[in-house]
Amino acid sequence: MKLNPKKNLEESRKKAGYIPRKKATQKDYDRIGFMSGLEVHQQLLTKEKLFCHCPAGIFNKSEDYDAQLVRHMRPTLSELGEYDGTALMEFRTRKEIIYRIKNRTACTYEVDDTPPFPMNREALEIALEISLLSKLNVVGEVHITRKQYLDGSIPTGFQRTAILGVEGELELPHKKIRLIQLSIEEDSCREISDIGHTRIYKTDRLGMPLIETVTYPDCANPDELRETCDYIRFLNRSTGKVRTGMGAGRQDVNVSCRGGSRVEIKGVAHTKWIPELSHNEAFRQWSLLLLKDELLKRINHVSDWKITHQPIKKSILKDVDLPEHAEVLVAVNLPGFQGALSWFTQPGKMFADEITDRLKVIACIEKPNMLHSEELEPVVSEKQWAEIRNKLSSGENDAQIIITGTEDDIQTALETIEERCKMALEGIPEETRKSLPDGTTIFERVLPGADRMYPDTDSAPIPLDDAYIESLSHNLPEDMIERYRKLKAWNIPEDTYAYIFSKNHFPIIERIINELGIDSVFAGTFFGHTLKFAEGHYKVSPDFTYKMIYGMFGYLKKKEIHPLIAVNMLPELLEHPKMDFDSILSGLKFKKMKAEAIVDKVPVLLEKFNQSKTGSEPGDRTNWVMGQLRNMALGNMDLTVLSKKIG
């Protein structure tokens, strides 16, 4: 009975009930027990980094560096005397970590040659304000903790981080989301490359102040997850004291399905990617659980399950194109695993990908690092497989892998394969995964746990007394949900909210409405539609600030000019913010006129239209007359009033 991998893939996909996200309903997510939460990271807008006096927010290109240094990381015990799983995994990779340093953006602190300076108070204060806004229980004393990261992303091997608040709650328009905690921490290095046993980082971003808001897994579907994420980001931005732009906000998405495990999708830069990623991850776990059931029908003693392996000669794989780094070939037999390798996991992926991804990360063998017996487009012929199976004494229910790697990495590769396959018999491995643009993910690391925490013996605790917390709470912006309700009450259309909140335009809009008496719908859509469009279509001068828009409306009010003309003034203001408003208006050929004088022109124009008969549709007449008067009327009167007068 020969397995057809394509057919097997398709059948297993059906078994899992995988459907594209667009077609999925809450019922589908309830069926697989979709559960998800977030860790939202947000850089704070400070002049300096968190534990040293290097400037924050200055970045350099990968090739632009002044010096390099090399480190290796070793696992150490946590405070409770345990080793962390991730740490042990990273140690097995035997990575040489290279840091590229630029004088301007990194000092001896970043490279762990100088102990930390006291925590940046500006950063701490912003983070505390956000903690208060997030309704968290603020701690009495900040304890700086070392959180181990052996991937090298921080040269010390740990991140200095501290909890500021626990157990908070966010009120979303339709749901409450509970928060586990908020921490302040130093940002990590940016990775330049990771090839074989060498990983290269740059240290510009390293040490910048960052907060992490962690939610409970309260989100029941991918869209809710995205909404929650947006909400947290908007809340952070409502302070006006956080960084924006590429990489300033990043989130880790925790996903599981019923019976599955917590898997963390790391570093998702855009909230719009969240739904697809979380959808696919929940189904990946669901499908892997079905694979487990399938395998357990055939494999009785999970703890005794073992791979066997044999080195094979390249001559066996005559005519097969092998990767350049394939110094040695080792054939591996996976007892009882036939049909597992081509089992569906994610769109375009199958269980074999889980193995190849781990071989790359843990054994450090670049892809392609293996061939297997269930390739959709086989490169090894059936005859060659027969010879290999013979060598391995394989049974008919077994699957086979050929590792194509270097001698030094084979031992780790074999351990990695056996480990991943055994995990398939037990459930879903807890891991962190990297997101790909197509909405799928690949293995990144073993998921770290609480065992990687250690008190920072270099830093003293920072007390936060009641008087200080009290003083901070007086300077907070209002709650996001209040702002949401106000926008609703002002009848501003909902399609503008995301833009208004993401750019933190609410305070200006509120002032324009309350202080200048501008119509709220107009004010809201002026930002949410007109400004948003203009920013995408005109070259915005670096001198432009959003406060100038308030200035513009203030000017129009003072001059008693109808605010609608602001729509035409805006492009000019964006491009030439230093130009005064009088000049902008004369550039638009605006002339001050009385509304009556304009209305007086209507009868003549109506007459003219009737004579020339340029249209027959209802409304053509009004449109034509409006067109004639629009520029004249703009700024001098309400256009809807004019329209009514035309009739």
Add this chain to the structure above:
Amino acid sequence: MDNDIFQGYKGAALEILKKYQVRVWGQTRVETTRGTFTGTVLPRSENDDDKHIVVKIATGYNIGIDVFTIQTMKETGYKKAVYKIPEKEFPTTPGLPKVKLFGTGGTIASRLDYRTGAVIPAFSPGELYGAVPELADICNLETEKVFAVFSENMGPKQYIALAKAIGKEIEKGVDGIVIGHGTDTLHHTGAALTFMCQNLPVPVVLVGSQRSSDRPSSDAALNLMHAMKAAGQSDIAEVMVCMFGPTSDKYGLLHKGTRVRKMHSSYRSTFRTIGDTPLAMISREEITPIKEEYNQRRNDKDVKILPYFSDKVTMLYYYPGMNADVLDALVDKGYKGVIIVGTGLGHVNKELYPAIERAHAKGVHLFMTLQTIWGYVQMFVYDTGRDMMAKGIIPAGNMLPEVAWVKLSWILGQTEDPEEVKRMMLTPVNDEITHREPYNGYLVYQGGVPEVEDFVKKVYK
């Protein structure tokens, strides 16, 4: 008993814990005016205030709870953590050299100490093997904790104890000795042991770490491997300091105990040989000699242990305008030897002359060393120098100030005869004074200079 249950807590915090009967390591739920907190109560560092209780929350982080905000708290469970480096028996491999590791404290192997909140040394072959299993490929290891003090607490008593212990080990036929040591005074100990353990047949290697071993990027593991290799396999039978060459995990350097100095408060590559090149480079793979001449390893056990030390020697770091009474006071207090650390080529101001004369007349031994660290004392160039020599100050060549202090202490522990003291001070035991300074003995490059920047960019720092 209180101390155990409420480890480190005092004052208001202790009262609260007693009142609600919550112990250290007890799981607790705390109601406060700032909300509810749950977690495990941790010990508190003695130096921290009495206004907060430290709790480890479920996510592994620690937080402090302000005791004045606490409304009520309750112990809901108890689980004491045991912080212990996993011990594995250090394997013996036939054919590998036998190395003895003396523990003195310091950060080479360490664990958390709640009393001070800092790290304290942990140490046994099993613990070391658990933490750095690679050591078993280098040597067969025995360890002995001679004492446990922080580097800054090392002193004459410890030098003498170490020298005697070294003598005993050599007598027993060890192939090399490693001494784990805090880094602050590693070079003082290096000098002391050089003078106290002469004619060594095997290497004696001092090693420490600039980042404690409880940190993933610690230099401890690599330094230990290098030191074990130097002790077990190198041909250099001298007292050496083995620490990082560059700050990168690349190679270590073996420095002579008499020429080495800690030059940065926190860098990994802090130890530098002054006025000369190091003895050798060392990596996990090989030992690459830099100096051609050194004392070679021998098969005999003819070490001379000279465990002497006088506590009547001091150092005087000169500053412009220094008043003569400073030196007078030292003499009045009974100091028999003074190492003056002078400016430039070895100068102090004229106001000190009468005090120098008085000291000399009282039989105090005065030697001149340099604040410049690099270079030789040369007191013939200016009249002031000649004046001072006439008044009894003896120039100590290019001996490092700390080394001169150690050496004079060691000498005065044996003799007070002025001629003998002078002869011994100026006769090098092991290059504490060198006869020549090679051109590459002084290389302090300046950042910002194009050719230096170019070099730094190309070579791993």
